[in-house]
Amino acid sequence: MNRSARTQRAAALTACAGALAYTVSKVGLARDGELGMPGFPAPPEAYASVADVTAAQLGNAGLGLLMALVALLLVRPPAARWVRRGAVVVSWLGILMVGAGVIGFGARAAGLAPSLGDVPPAMGTALAALAVGALWVAAWSVAAVGAVRQAAG
Numbered sequence: 001m002n003r004s005a006r007t008q009r010a011a012a013l014t015a016c017a018g019a020l021a022y023t024v025s026k027v028g029l030a031r032d033g034e035l036g037m038p039g040f041p042a043p044p045e046a047y048a049s050v051a052d053v054t055a056a057q058l059g060n061a062g063l064g065l066l067m068a069l070v071a072l073l074l075v076r077p078p079a080a081r082w083v084r085r086g087a088v089v090v091s092w093l094g095i096l097m098v099g100a101g102v103i104g105f106g107a108r109a110a111g112l113a114p115s116l117g118d119v120p121p122a123m124g125t126a127l128a129a130l131a132v133g134a135l136w137v138a139a140w141s142v143a144a145v146g147a148v149r150q151a152a153g
Contacts, residue, residue, distance in 0.1 A: 005146075007146065008074070008146030010139075011139040012072065012075040012140075012143035015136055016068045016072050019067040019071055019136065020064070021132050022098075022136070023061045023064030025129075026061035031054075033054060034057075035053055037101075038125050039122050039124075039125030039129045040105055041121070067098075070091055074146070074147045077150055081151075088148055091147075095137055095141055098136055102130060102133040102134055106130055
């Protein structure tokens with residue numbers, strides 16, 4: 001296995017781990033009946049718009065599992081062109097979605113986006129969540145680019 005393939009595999013597995021960390025965090029929040037992200041509690045008014053917090057967070061956990069599966073498809077991209085292309089397209093959509101979340105929560109942590117909620121009370125937890133998110137986005141991007149290059153080569 002060449003260096004490029006090893007890098008792609010490591011990146012895809014790291015992206016999968018990021019998605020699984022997100023999944024576990026959402027299950028924990030569902031268990032506790034809380035909205036938000038670890039380190040980033042949702043504002044109290046957010047609860048008024050969610051009928052069932054547990055179901056909402058478990059739905060988010062399900063999305064996390066789906067993202068983990070898509071990342072796993074990039075470990076060794078499928079030979080079938082339509083499956084490989086689908087995995088890459090869904091990956092880029094996920095990268096954009098998670099990246100936007102990291103940017104938004106980062107702005108909230110820095111106090112630049114008060115409309116997203118107060119500055120996190122547990123800054124250490126918030127910064128850890130942001131670091132995991134940033135690593136997830138970076139690794140998933142590397143894996144997606146590798147899959148595109150592999151298909152082109």
